[in-house]
Amino acid sequence: MSVEKMTMMNIIGNIRDVDGVLKDILKSEKVDLVSALKQIEDNNFLFDVSDENIDRLIDLNYIATFDKDERYVELLKKGENLKEILGLDLNYKTHELDVKLSKEEILSELDEICEEVQEPSIMLQALKKELEFLDSFYSNSFKQISDFSVPIRDLRDMQYFNFKMGILTKDDRLKLKKNYENILAILLHTGSSADGEVYIVLYPKSVEEEMRRILRSLNFREIIIPKEYSGTPQEIQSQIQSMKDRLNMEIEVQERRIAQLGEKYKERVNFLMEQVKLISKLDNVKENIAFSKKYFYLSGWITESDKDEINKIFDKYPGTLLLLKGDKQYNPPTKLRNNWFFKPFQWMVSMYGTPSYNELDPTPFVSLSYMLLFGTMFGDLGQGFVFVLAGMYLAKRKKMELFGGLITRLGIASMIFGLLYGAVFGIETLIPALWIKPFDNINDMLMIAIFMGVGLLLTAYTYGIINAYKRHDIEEGLFGKEGVAGVVLYITLLALVGGSMLGLNILPMFIGVPIVIVCLLAIVFRLPLTHMIEKKRPLHGDDISGYYVESIFSLLETFLSLLSGTVSFIRVGAFALTHVGLFLAFETIGHMINSAVGNIIVIIIGNIFIIGLEGLIVFIQGMRLQYYELFSRYYKGEGREFNPVSLEK
């Protein structure tokens, strides 16, 4: 239920232990590494100068970072390539592995396998290309003239005429058509290929040159028919078909060969890739570590509670120096610890931002207040139960555990309020209300909502003041509009306004008004006041007039936000009413249908509609109240999440 206490850990170890230490750290998933070089430069790597340490400290002068070896990128590429060629379905597991091979060994082994695989794969590609070519170029080209009984060889042997075969695009074909009367040639459309329409052009040899120029101006792409095709188009087609059959057979042979190779090397490639991934992971982590000739220097954050476990790891490596420095320097990362009940709400908090290390964890407050708001707005025993079931189902799905848990808890809140309101699936006659029937007490409901809001706002202010105190922020904590001055102002105004509205004399005007004025002055003069307390000079920054203009205008905003913040909570009551009202509408439709079956169907549809649509709206409205009305008053969320290194990520 809090932010875990952190401590900075500095380690100096023997360089031969580095891989072992790193692997243990990765496995433990308990250390958030930071750059050791930076720690050294900031002189945080301070050790007692005793005889046994002196060697390590002298070595500090020859320190360097780890030069990342980018070769594993190449290795990964090679492996992936191999995987693709062989069509392997690999499954990398990195957690229980040791580094058994060096990069050189992996490289040479991968190369060997590549070489063996290369030959059939290249052949396969060439065969496929040839097949494609035959398909797109020749077989379609002769399609429309398959009843053409003249063999190509006869065309070739003509004495006064010549022929060409080639492709024209659509536009060019049109041009030709428009000017057909001026062209001394016969054009036959013979089929289609991937690039366009195929034509045979027949023309007198005497206009050869002219024809060539005209065709060129049309972007005619000639298809050269190889010498071996000399029969009729039909013969050529069957010639091509038999060639395709032969190619297909050869392709099958090569494919089988590759499949065999894949079977043979599958496990080995898998193992090699696991090694590469492990090495690359270690290399990545090593970027944070500093090295000297004999030692390595490592820094990272751990939680206080993991201290002993970490100590145990390093017991395995004699000669390793471990130093815990507490959480005083820098800005430690934040690790939230919440019990199972609050945990799902942590997800909502981190969606907004991670709390700073010295900020209160807002999760418990968020959990309770969000459940309260949701329950009030959506109180129904039956519909709440549907939420519980849905949440439990979602929680079993991968990556949805937290969201599912959240829905379950909201469902429980809804059920509790369902009991209080006496509502089951919208029907209010089945069970008695333990507390109040919203629709029968509209004004009370709205008042309750505002009181609830006031309570929540005051809690939020308290959180804010505690956070400011922890940050030693006098300006915001004492004089800010969310600090003590703001709270006193808010309470006084509540007492004055609320008193006169309720007809009670809670706070007499002659006390209340001076308090308001003092608070407002404190907010306006917060910077000079702070500087006076801290004994800082000058009292203002550079731009004094700018400061006051801004400050005075911020008063307006203060009033507005107090008012709007409070009134905003009316929606809680309003949605509680809407919830009943919506169902009333469906109930009326049900009555109008005037048959028992129809009535039940309408009520079921109504329930689905309310659970889906209104459930979503209430979920969002609750979130809005949290993020906008409450968080803005107390929560900054500027922290960095504790992110331990691990093998998985």
Added chain:
Amino acid sequence: MGNERRFSAINTKIRVMRSRFLKDEDYIALMEKDKLADQVLYLRDNTVYGQMLSHIDNIDDVQQVELQLERFLIVQFTKILKYFSDDYEKFYKSLMFRYETEDLKLYLRALARGEDLTKYEKVSFIKNEYYSFSYEKIRNSKNLEDFIERLKGTKFYDVLYPYRHENYQKLLFYMEMNLDRLYFTALSESGQKLSRSDREIFNIFLGENIDLLNIEWIYRGIKFYNLVPEELINYTLPNGLALDYKELKKLCYGSIEDLKIYVSKTKYKELVNEEKDLDLFMEIRIQRHLFNTFKNSFKRGKLDVSISIAYLHLLEFEIKDIISILEAKKYGLSYYDTKEYLVRTIKGSDE
């Protein structure tokens, strides 16, 4: 998105950019300088081009100066590009596509001369990302065949491929024709995706441009290139505004005189005004015609594509003019002769 939202920011920006065009006085001052170096210094110190020219170490190097001026246009292009998304962004990119084709033409000519491509730095564009081909890849081509092979996978490949075995002289002509055609097709396609009102404006711009180019093409084709009419018509560009395929076909199968008579009856009649040598002045007249069209768009000042298209073209003409002025100095042309070859008509110019 409505045109109000799409164009209000960029059109305002373009008005500011346009206010930095050279004044007539700048033109005159440039032409009156005695030496090329003085002209370049004037550009550097007094005009918006100064920024680009300050990178040059040798101001006597006309080629360098010209390249920097052209790059200024690309810089403005990329500024405008940032204001658009989706189909409009694609449209402006396809306008830029022209500079890619121009660069390719430059490479082709260099290859024809047997030069080494590595000495050409990124020509028009400053950044590689604006090229649809890999600039690094083609720069190392050894010969034409190699060059075309390296363009494989781009849209240039299909149009250049059939010519790879031709002899250089002929092939340059055909390749350039095809590159131009590719540009116009791509531009026209991307223009059809604009909103309806913009599409209409664009089709008029493009249609006029195509008419003018077709007239010039047929004129030169008949007069100089000695092409068969079928070739002539096949190389004309489609989607003209006033001249459709049927008219073009008639012109292609006719004579120079027929062409002149026909054109003199259209709104492009100043093209065939025989007061000056047609061979020399047709091109400049085409540019002047377009120049005036674009200038009028600024006068209309509507919130649509016209302003940005017009700005880019006016800037292009201005840069062309500056280059003409610099070249004229190099060849020793007089003040009055120089003026004849400028797109913009300035005081004292007779047209």
